[in-house]
Amino acid sequence: MWMWVVHRTTGVAIFFFLVVHVLDTALVRVSPEAYNDVIGTYKTPIYGIVEAGLVAAIALHAFNGIRIILVDTWPWALKHQRLMVWIVWGLFALLMIGFLPRHLSHVFGGA
Amino acid sequence: MTTAESKAPEVEPLRPIRSGRSRNHAEQWSWLFMRGSGVLLLVLIFTHLFINLFSGDGVNQIDFAFVAGKWASPLWQIWDFVMLVLAMIHGGNGMRLLINDYARRTWMRKTLKTLLAVCVTTIVVLGSLVIFTFDPCPLDASGDLLPGVPTFCEDVR
Numbered sequence: 117m118w119m120w121v122v123h124r125t126t127g128v129a130i131f132f133f134l135v136v137h138v139l140d141t142a143l144v145r146v147s148p149e150a151y152n153d154v155i156g157t158y159k160t161p162i163y164g165i166v167e168a169g170l171v172a173a174i175a176l177h178a179f180n181g182i183r184i185i186l187v188d189t190w191p192w193a194l195k196h197q198r199l200m201v202w203i204v205w206g207l208f209a210l211l212m213i214g215f216l217p218r219h220l221s222h223v224f225g226g227a
Numbered sequence: 228m229t230t231a232e233s234k235a236p237e238v239e240p241l242r243p244i245r246s247g248r249s250r251n252h253a254e255q256w257s258w259l260f261m262r263g264s265g266v267l268l269l270v271l272i273f274t275h276l277f278i279n280l281f282s283g284d285g286v287n288q289i290d291f292a293f294v295a296g297k298w299a300s301p302l303w304q305i306w307d308f309v310m311l312v313l314a315m316i317h318g319g320n321g322m323r324l325l326i327n328d329y330a331r332r333t334w335m336r337k338t339l340k341t342l343l344a345v346c347v348t349t350i351v352v353l354g355s356l357v358i359f360t361f362d363p364c365p366l367d368a369s370g371d372l373l374p375g376v377p378t379f380c381e382d383v384r
C-alpha cells in the first residue's frame with residue numbers, strides 16, 4: 117500500500133540527482149582538471165555511501181515501476197498484488213547483494 | 228441491487244476546460260509515455276551503472292580520459308543522449324504530476340511548473356551540447372595540451 121510513497125520519494129530523489137549529475141559531467145567542457153577534481157570527491161567514502169543509496173533508489177523505482185505497469189495491464193498481476201510487491205523486494209535484495217560488496221570494496225578497499 | 232450490479236457506473240462526461248482543449252487526451256499520452264520511457268530507461272540506466280560503477284574499477288576508474296574513451300564511440304554518445312532526454316522528460320513529467328497533487332494554490336502551481344520547465348530545458352540543452360561538442364584533447368591559450376588529457380593526445384598532435 118505504501119509502495120507509492122517509495123515510488124514518489126525515489127523518483128524525486130533521482131530527478132534532483134540527475135540535474136546535478138549533468139552539471140558535474142558538463143565540467144568536461146571546462147577542463148580535464150576541473151572534471152577530475154570534482155569526480156575525485158565521488159570516490160570518497162561518504163560519496164561511496166551516497167552512490168549506494170542512489171543505486172538502491174534506482175533499483176526500487178525501476179522494479180516498482182515495472183510492477184505498476186504489470187498490475188495495470190495484466191490481470192494475473194492484479195490478482196497477485198501482494199506477491200508482486202514481494203517480487204519487487206526480492207529482486208531489489210538480490211541486486212543489492214550483488215552490487216554492495218563489490219562497490220564498497222572499490223570505495224573502501226583503496227584499489 | 229441485481230440490476231445495478233451488472234451495469235457499469237455512470238461517469239459524467241468530462242467538461243472541456245476553458246481553453247477548449249480536452250485535458251484528458253494529453254493525460255492519456257502522459258500515462259503511456261511514463262510507461263514506455265520507464266521500460267527503456269530501465270535498460271539504459273542499468274547498463275550505464277553496470278559499466279561506470281560496477282565493471283572494471285568501479286567509481287575509481289572514472290576520470291576525464293574515461294569519458295573521452297566512451298564518447299569516442301557514437302554508440303555511447305547516442306546512448307547518453309537518449310538516456311538524458313528520456314530521463315529528464317520522464318522525471319520532469321513525474322514532477323509535474325507531483326506539483327499537481329501537492330501545490331494547492333494556482334499561482335504556486337504555475338510558478339513551480341515554470342521553474343520545472345526552465346530546469347528541464349536547460350539541462351537537456353546543456354547535456355546535449357556537452358555530449359556532441361566534447362573535445363578529448365583541449366588546448367590552452369598558447370596551444371599546449373591542458374593537463375589531464377588522455378595520453379593518446381600526445382600522438383595525435
Ligand code: HEM
Nearest residue numbers: 124127128130131178181261265268269314318321322324
Ligand atoms: C529506471 C527505470 C524507470 C522505470 C521503470 C520507471 C517507471 C515509472 C512509472 C511506471 C511511473 C508512473 C507511475 C504512475 O503513473 O503511477 C513513474 C513515475 C515517476 N518516475 Fe519513473 N521510472 C524509471 C526511471 C525514473 C527516473 C530516472 C526518474 C528521474 C529522473 C524518475 C522519476 C519519476 C517520477 C518523479 C515519477 C512520478 C511519481 C508519481 O507520480 O507518483 N523515474 N516511473
Ligand code: HEM
Nearest residue numbers: 134141167279280289294297307310311314354355357358
Ligand atoms: C553513481 C552512479 C553514476 C556514475 C558513477 C555515473 C557516471 C557517469 C559518467 C562517467 C558519465 C560520462 C559519460 C559516460 O560515461 O557515459 C555519465 C554521463 C551521464 N549519466 Fe551517469 N553515472 C551515474 C548514475 C547515473 C544515473 C542514475 C543516471 C540517470 C538517471 C545517469 C545519467 C547520465 C546521463 C544522462 C549522462 C550524460 C550527461 C550529459 O549529457 O552530459 N547517470 N555518468
